[in-house]
């Protein structure tokens with residue numbers, strides 16, 4: 001079933017390139033038929049020589065082979081590169097629209113392996129499709145020619161090829177099972193590669209962990225992949241060896257049968273030459289079967305991934321460039337709940353039902369114990385997580401799924417695990433203010449904004465966080481949100497954040513939502529909301 005899906009998906013990918021694909025198929029097909037024609041003429045020439053007109057036809061066929069192959073390869077390349085680029089773009093768009101909670105749950109390694117390895121495998125298969133088509137056409141042309149030469153010899157050849165074909169089929173189905181195991185091992189290896197880079201400092205410090213990680217995890221997985229790939233290689237070499245041997249078995253069978261069938265030796269000779277020629281396209285088909293197995297496994301992974309990316313906001317990529325809606329009133333969460341997906345029979349954390357509101361121009365602090373639900377609440381306020389139930393209202397009007405992306409444009413945020421892009425989206429009016437903010441953050445000596453890009457982001461942890469605040473400010477949104485922003489700051493700058501920067505932002509008309517554990521500065525808030533065990537427990 002899935003295999004048919006792969007073929008359907010391949011057909012869909014190739015659909016926009018129908019004209020080039022048709023050109024490739026026709027020119028490739030013409031070259032294949034010309035090859036069969038050349039073979040037939042050689043057979044005639046060996047017996048009777050060629051007349052002048054036939055020499056011209058022979059030259060014409062050779063020219064057809066040359067031109068056909070050049071044009072077919074060029075058209076193939078256009079088709080395949082187009083289809084590959086489309087598949088990559090499609091996956092990027094899927095990830096851009098995917099629910100953030102699903103991306104967080106899936107973890108980076110699975111997505112990276114799908115984007116790189118799986119796309120490459122599928123592309124490799126698609127890339128081979130036009131050649132497969134030409135190979136099948138050539139093989140069919142040869143087969144027709146063989147039947148034309150002698151249907152009785154053709155029957156003998158099929159009879160002798162039966163057992164090898166059965167053995168090859170058995171071997172290939174074993175290989176397909178191994179592809180699956182190899183693919184799972186690749187996911188795990190990618191996960192360990194991530195740990196190898198991201199955990200470099202920890203691995204340097206702990207000799208015992210380094211040894212276990214290297215030997216029992218990384219090397220063990222690399223060895224497993226080597227083992228599975230080698231076993232697959234052996235299977236395919238065996239298939240090729242069976243294929244090579246089978247041709248000789250068939251030839252042996254033909255020579256043995258020739259006298260019983262009273263075939264002319266010249267016919268049998270030509271039959272065998274054509275049979276030998278047929279080996280090349282048959283080998284190409286077998287090689288493609290291997291590609292098919294790998295691509296089918298990768299395709300299953302991509303489909304599984306795509307299914308977990310099912311989104312309520314499929315049009316996110318189309319709405320780029322729309323201006324944010326004007327914000328004049330309040331934001332309210334009414335009876336909002338959110339539940340993380342269940343992990344291995346452990347129920348996911350549930351937040352809410354929560355009622356929460358933000359009035360324009362105020363500073364709201366969200367406080368509470370670790371794991372109480374502050375960041376989850378923040379992601380709900382920002383519209384990054386859609387509520388499981390309940391609704392979000394702007395100026396008393398509920399925000400629908402279709403409007404959620406407009407709603408999100410009200411906010412800029414510095415998350416606890418923020419990502420710092422090196423470009424700054426500075427609106428005309430906030431460009432000068434962004435420069436002011438670099439100075440206010442005491443990093444204008446370290447970096448500057450040139451052509452909308454920071455000259456450097458290679459700064460200390462606290463300085464990078466200040467740069468993230470500049471970026472958030474430069475976006476010019478009415479509501480700014482900070483998740484434990486001051487955690488990395490030195491005491492003087494931490495004080496500056498609560499006593500100078502937040503009031504300055506408020507003076508500039510910003511509404512501010514701040515997660516904080518800095519209880520000595522809680523008085524900087526206009527209002528404090530406490531959350532514990534997923535419930536808003538107090539408001540002051």
Ligand SMILES: Nc1ncnc2c1ncn2[C@@H]1O[C@H](COP(=O)(O)OP(=O)(O)OP(=O)(O)O)[C@@H](O)[C@H]1O
Pocket residue numbers: 104105340341348349368369370371372373374375376377
């Ligand atoms: N990506 C996630 N997937 C599943 N569960 C999660 C995820 N993130 C958080 N949780 C669960 O949700 C609960 C609340 O997490 P949250 O990050 O909102 O807490 P917090 O109050 O911000 O904590 P902290 O003060 O430690 O930052 C946690 O106890 C955790 O079990």
